[in-house]
Amino acid sequence: MTKDLLNYFRAKEQDNTSEMLFDTQCPFCSVQCTMRLVEERIIERNRYKVIAKDNPTSRGRLCIKGLYAHQHALHPERLLYPLRKVNGQFVRISWEEALHIIKENFVSIQKEDGYDALGVYGGGSLTNEEAYLLGKFARVALRTKHIDYNGRFCMSAAAAAMNDAFGLDRGFTNKLSELPLVRTIILAGANVAECQPTIMPYFQEAKKNGAFFIVIDPRETKTAELADLHLKIKPGTDAAFVNGFLKVLFEEGYVDETFVKKRTEGFTELKAHIDRIDLEEIARITEIPAEMIRLAARQYGSAPTGMVFTARGVEQQTNGYMTVRNWLNVVLVTGKIGKIGCGYGAITGQGNGQGGREHGQKADQLPGYRHIENPEHRRYIASVWGISADELPSKGVSAYEMMQKIDAGEITGLFVMGSNPVVSSPNAQFVKNALQKLKFLVVVDLFLSETAELADLVLPTSSYLEDEGTMTNFEGRVTWRPALRKRPGEVKHDWEILCGIAEVLGRGEYFRYSSAEEIFAELRLASRGGKADYYGITYERLRKERVYWPCPSVDHPGTGRLFEQSFAHPDGKARLAVVDNEYEKEEATEQYPLYVTTGRVLTHYLSGTQTRRSPALASRQIEAFMEIHPNTAKKYKIEPNTLVKIETMRGSAVLRSKYSDRIREDTIFVPFHWSGMQNINHITDDRLDPHCKMPGFKRCVARISPVVDLQKN
Missing domain, CATH: 3.40.50.740 (Rossmann fold)
Structure with a gap:
């Protein structure tokens, strides 16, 4: 907050006038948009207005969650006492x-x-x-x-994979401002339009500049509307898909051999593994035609700049770590990292x-x-x-x-x-x-x-x-x-x-x-010399600018782009990894014939504890739903907008049906922001990724049945 605004606030407090100003940041997603809350007292009634503020990341944009975040903070159900x-x-x-x-x-x-x-x-x-x-x-x-x-x-699969491949885990290896310069963008299991909507203009600008978009998701999300190529992958088969992708890169000459030799370890083992991969077998596993896999790989491999982004769709799997490792293989063997418009991004979920x-x-x-x-x-x-x-x-x-x-x-x-x-x-x-x-x-x-x-x-x-x-x-x-x-x-x-x-x-x-500033001073010292070095970041600096870490000294500008000269392992080299095609996961059976995947909706956040207490947000999505293809719904006698019971071997949930021809016929989608009988996590798979202990939220098998309306009987 500027000195002028601080003085203004104090003056208003002293003369007891009706308007108060509060500069703050949105408490929700990982973009951390900035805003000003204006609180006006009008005849014993408070009125609130939110004004977006400029910053280098969201550039003065707010989504609907940020506009109404104050409603939960002012809610009458706030706890006030122990x-x-x-x-x-x-x-x-x-x-x-x-x-x-x-x-x-x-x-x-x-x-x-x-x-x-x-x-x-x-x-x-x-x-x-x-x-x-x-x-x-x-x-x-x-x-x-x-x-x-x-x-x-949220982030454990990507974090562990980046640490093991690069020696360091940070969400984006590049500045967000480089996105418009990227010529091929891969979004694997990432629905930016609904989860981080205020950064969508970066992707849209890249699109206007001629970027080719590849979206890998079993649903046609709002983000997929950007896609030049949308691959409706079978849930949970992403690691195998990337092996097919790598097969094309290797066979068609898209490997940057100079980069691989100078800056990576493990190439010989990876090449031997990929030589054994059968692209038609990958097509069978993923249900993505081999020609589509070839097209995707060629577009990325031939592009002068390229970035891969992953999010919870591929990470919240019992093999999420290995899937991300395989995407990092792609980035590394093509040498598309450490340069402008070339890198990897794990799109962090929580604030x-x-x-x-x-x-x-x-x-x-x-x-x-x-x-x-x-x-x-x-x-x-x-x-x-x-x-x-x-x-x-x-x-x-x-x-x-x-x-x-x-x-x-x-x-x-x-x-x-x-x-x-x-x-x-x-x-x-x-x-x-x-x-x-x-x-x-x-x-x-x-x-x-x-x-x-x-x-x-x-x-x-x-x-x-x-x-x-x-x-x-x-x-x-x-x-x-x-x-x-x-x-x-x-x-x-x-x-x-x-x-x-x-x-x-x-x-x-x-x-x-x-x-808090006193605690931060100790944090700076505790982080000094570590990989996430905050020592050069002070409150004085942060009141004027947002600073990238690592930042080892107060005169250091911060590190916007990682790995330009070396990676964070002691020898400076990245690590390639061999990734299997198939991992133990629940498979559809006659008893449990459908795949369930979960995710977010635009107006809610995490478990909904806060957003369900915001009237403006809750009213836009008052209950959970089950997104289902009309053909699948007909097969199981599910009418639109009716209650449906979803069952797995762990439990059940009851949701309202929502028809959509934008989802695979073998898959249903449910958001996870509700509790009680609407809590989809009553049924999700609690087996854990052995590398990072991420549960298998994004794939389990289930059966569905209509809930009988007793009033009609």
């Missing part, structure tokens, strides 16, 4: 009492069951400061190894899905993308935190594996901050049942979410309008979010809550902070 469950009902208590209850239960659990019996479950919407502090809180205040976060369900995983929320990570099992990394972070390296716990397990440990009785207390796993986890009924076995559950949230309803103690936290901090968008740009709106009731910031708990647990000396 709540304790007594005889099945929540009652208001003081913060002092809440902290005493936490101390009593946490100490008791760790005395009876050990330090690791406490788990911490974070979120990809926390600020960098709070994500960093949550990791420190788990390891220093609670001294537990069990911490992970809901970003495990701070990028920053949230860089600084310690993941089970195996320490700040700056350091690894918790690396002795040198442990020593450095321990020195920043003022403890010995021996005091740091080892790595824990992934988000869903924590739920399995809760079910098994190995984790008996859980602290949840910024997440709603009862709705967002696969096999969600199992997760709900597991959480009910806990001795003690604490949830920090804006609302009484579906997870918070199960809690013994619920703590109210501040919204994006009230909580200052930094976020990192999908480009790797660190952004500053001002927040000057007064907190309602007795609401505290997440970082204040963590410091308060640490204090009563006798670990307060490690959590002496008075502002």
Whole structure:
């Protein structure tokens, strides 16, 4: 916020006039659009107006979610006080009492069951400061190894694949501003038009400049309308498709042999594998004709510039890691990386899905993308935190594996901050049942979410309008979010809550902070020298500009384009990988004949805890739906706009049917923003990718049947 605007705000506050201005950022997707909220008081009634503000990423654009984000922050259901469950009902208590209850239960659990019996479950919407502090809180205040976060369900496949291939994980390897220069763009399992709509103009500009678009998706989405070539792939066969793509690149001379020899390892093994690939077999597996695979590969291989983008469609699979590794093979063997208009992008989903995983929320990570099992990394972070390296716990397990440990009785207390796993986890009924076995559950949230309803103690936290901090968008740009709106009731910031708990647990000396900026100063030091180096980024800089990491010094401009000279492995070379055609997944049977895939809609976000409380957003999509091809609907006697039961071996959901000839006939699509009987995650596959522990959200097999209208019988 500028000094002039800050003075204006303070003047308005002093003279009690009717208009207040709040500069902020959208709390939702990974673009992190900027805006100004104008609050007007008119005869005992507040009126709100949102004005988009310019920034280098979204360039003054807002989508409908950003325009109405304030509605959830001002909603009457906001939690205002700590709540304790007594005889099945929540009652208001003081913060002092809440902290005493936490101390009593946490100490008791760790005395009876050990330090690791406490788990911490974070979120990809926390600020960098709070994500960093949550990791420190788990390891220093609670001294537990069990911490992970809901970003495990978002970016883990791409993150692990980039780390292993490139030695570094950042959403985009290039600046977003390079998109109009790209001549072939591949969007694999990415629906930008509905998930990150404010960056669509970049793609549209590329299209006007002559770019050839290849969209790989079982549905004809809004994004697919850009496509010159739309490939309606069979769900879950993406890794095999890329092998066919590589086959064409190798056979038709699109391999950049100089780049491969100088800057990669593993080419000989990859070539031997691709030599054995049969393109007709790939066509059979994927149900994409061989000629279409050839066309796609030729367009990318022959283009002077090209970029590949992936998102949850290919990543939320039990082989999502290997699929992304194979797309990285494509980028590397053609040498299309480290140059203007050439690279890879994993389109981050959550608002701070990028920053949230860089600084310690993941089970195996320490700040700056350091690894918790690396002795040198442990020593450095321990020195920043003022403890010995021996005091740091080892790595824990992934988000869903924590739920399995809760079910098994190995984790008996859980602290949840910024997440709603009862709705967002696969096999969600199992997760709900597991959480009910806990001795003690604490949830920090804006609302009484579906997870918070199960809690013994619920703590109210501040919204994006009230909580200052930094976020990192999908480009790797660190952004500053001002927040000057007064907190309602007795609401505290997440970082204040963590410091308060640490204090009563006798670990307060490690959590002496008075502002988000003070926490960021420590984060900068903790990240210094790491792969995600924020040391050169300060609040002073961020108030003027958005800065790309890595940024090792205050006079460094930030790194907009990665891997121009070398990759981040010690030898400077990238790693190619051999990827199999087929992996163990649920296959359609006579009992379960249809494939189910899940995703987002434009007006909602994640588990819907916030967007379902925005009247303007909720009214545009009041309920979930099942998108089904009319021919498939006729086969199973499903009428349009009627209730349908979807069943798998894990559970069931009930949705309203929506006809669409833009989806494969063997596939149905359901958005995941609703709870209760509409929660599609009651049926999703909870098997995990062995490399990154991503669940198989994007493919399971199911049967469907109409729900009988009892009033007609």
